[in-house]
Amino acid sequence: MTSPQVIVIVDDESEDEKNSSHTKDSFEDDKMIGKATQLAAIMNFSDQSRALALLRRFRGNLEQAIDHYLSATEKVQAKKVDEEKIVTETRKSNPRALFREKDEKSHDTSTPTNTKVILSEQWHLCSQSAASLGGSFVDPDFPPTSTSLDGRRLASRTPNDAATIRCRCGLPAAAAVVQKDGPNYGRFYLTCGQNRIGVRKRRARVVSTIEQKELEENEEQSTQEKEDEEQRQVLSNNKVIRNPYQKQLAPPQPSTPSSKKTPSTPSSASSKSPLQRTSCNFFQWDPDGSRAGGYQTRYSLLHWHSFDSTNTPCCMVKSAFDPSQVRQGAVGNCWFLSALATVAEKSYLIENIMPHRDLNTVGCYQVNLCLDGNWTPVIVDSHLPVVLEKISTRNTRSLPQLAEKGGLSLKQDLFVFPAFCAAFQWQLWPALVEKAYAKAHGCYAQLSGGFIAEGLQDLTGAPTETHLLFAAEHLWPILMTYQREGFLMGVATARGGDGLVGGHAYSILDVIQLDDMIVGDQSKVTDYFSQNPQKSVKVLEQRQTIRLVRIRNPWGKREWKGDFSAGSERWTHALRKKIGDHSYRKGDGTFFMTFEDMCLRFHHLDVAKSRKGWHHVSSEGIFVGRNHVMATSERIYNLNPSESTLAYITLIQPKKRSNTTSRYWYTDPCFLIYKRVCDSDEWIFVDCAIVGIRRQxxxxxxxxxxxxYCCVPFSCFAGQQGQQFPFRLVCYSGETVVIDSIPRINMDVPALEGFYRRILSNGNKLCYSVAPESVLACVHCDGCAVFVALNGSENYYVSIQLSIQLPQDGMAITHGAENGSYDIPPRSQSVLVIVACNGKLSGATQLSFSYMSSTVKVDGGKRKRSRMSEDLSCPVDLSLSGGLLLSGNYGAVKEQGRDIIDTFSWIPQLGAS
Ligand SMILES: [Zn+2]
Structure with missing residues (x-):
């Protein structure tokens, strides 16, 4: 007997949660409304089989529920409580709104990762109200509807919608979503009907007939559908391994999909096989994802199933949290799941994220995530997306095989398969963490495509860094250190081959150095034990140091096939013994490979510098652009360490992924750090972060x-934009650090001087002597290039005409002008132009520029100067620029010149489809 489910409506608009919808008096109403709502919801379902399945769960209570429904209709209509409403409310209210409120009360929040996690007030509230209603908890903020799967509004899901929009070919337009990182990320649009899922599959099969060269080009932007993998493996048989992201010929990728054809299909747009028609390039924005009548996405075929110990043999965790329990499902979130698998290796981390070890009767769970630099409890219910399958459609498989695959008999011939993160042995924790993560970002579909570092950061709160593995021999000792420190690591492929999947995220489980070893070269490991090992084993003579990395594919299968893989000839008995009982069995998705192979086969390494017992503290802030050259934040931040400690200071902006309804994009999050002896008035410059446009x-x-210590956030881009950019300042440190935010006007720190100090001391710059005692320098910072001019003379202005050729995409000017003329007064320095990586992951890597200069004698009258250059100029400080001016005098003065600088490396998203 299952009890009827009750949807608990949490009134978002109430001022005070405690006094509104959850007092005892209102429970009876809630119950009635809840049942009526559920019935109404069922009746609204266009999917009949799902409505039927839900109706079955009503069992004996159906009649009663109908009564409730009828008697409550008026009330329901008054409150407009139907599925549509729940959905709209969820969309318009930020899923994190509830936590924001709490956050504001205690401005500076701190969650030490080593203390026992206490379940939040909200969890108690949700589970108590669900329990008192005698049902299981159904999360109104993330309801078990299709909206939670793909974020689309439910309006026109019926196939016979008269307003079906057709593409130029006359087909019903296909629904799509922008997956490329940028201001348009997550926006719905309509595209040519030929790009529908069914058509795509057929095309994928045709691909093999297309010229290899063309395919390689497509592979550049392609994503990893499982069916593509076979072709990739064929391709990679030519052993030329190069870094595909170094490629200069990459076709320009406009940021809107209108000219990009299909961003999702690897094979459709540019490859013209005689077997297929080209798409008509139809494009139209779809504001809420509901315009495509009768469309199908991969998500619209899924169902929801409530998992609790009474209806399924499931549990939260069987014995211990283990990375092998994390298995990727239908959404392209390998980047998140490989991070989750790495995190599961550390009990102090995973127990912080998932405080429950058992299922509870109301099916209400709390998952703690570090969202946008702030530890946040996310409440989820026990409904998980599933694929329902009739056993007859899989009659080739026996029942045990189905169970192995995760199939669960629901009713005689009906089987349930988890659709996303598979619940291996029906341990629900990975699926619930994934669900909480999906809720935090709006829906499951929005987890498609991302970065391992992003996942690691959201799960640990620790700072992350990314290393490109291209020519990265020097990384080994660093990798060993990271492993010793217990840092979390993941690696990402660019292209596949030899068992590896292209554009895919993997976890690093172990880093092992074995000195003085003999490497095997025998045909089989078992040969070693044969009668005459001397004859059957060819052993390389010299002993050598072996550098091995143990890696795991979040799919839980599909392994590396090269040296030191499960069946590799490289293994000797001695080697295996030395490594111990680590799994090197084939088929569980984990494998060994050499560090050298890893650098060749993987594109980049992501590290989260997570340390047990470290402290995480943060404070909110905002950049307010006032069309001034440099926006400093409204508040500045005092950091007071309780003891001397190593610390990571991070300036992080809210994630684009959870903001898909506006064209929100990041600014350049720069900051200065000063220090002073307590109570002294003199601030000493410590460090300055000058970066391009990026999240953090x-x-x-x-x-x-x-x-x-004092942190002064500033942003050049925000300054020009005249809009607001919220951020959060995070301090991750070994000892406790208290952050006090104070209004900027209460403290006068020499911001401009710190900025110049950092720019001029940067060793990575090109210098041009543009006039006697005058230098133009192009300083290459992290993701940005700053053009600064110094005029050391006493008696003339230097006039510089700077012209910068920006590549089509990938860079933006955050200060100054592309084609600007600048006058630098005697004895002063000025930042002319700042070119910043725009954070949209384009392939642009080079920036070319030219300059012309002239001098004008000081004639007493002041020369006219552009306001922009005035704002970022200050008197020449010889302690900063003396050396530079001197070196400038060294060479001949050239009044004009041009140059090209290599600028930015970029990291592709993983798992986007
Ligand atoms: Zn078309």
Missing amino acids: TTIELFLEHSYQ
């Missing part, structure tokens, strides 16, 4: 106990 910046710093 981190600097590593040793905070001394005897000093007080």
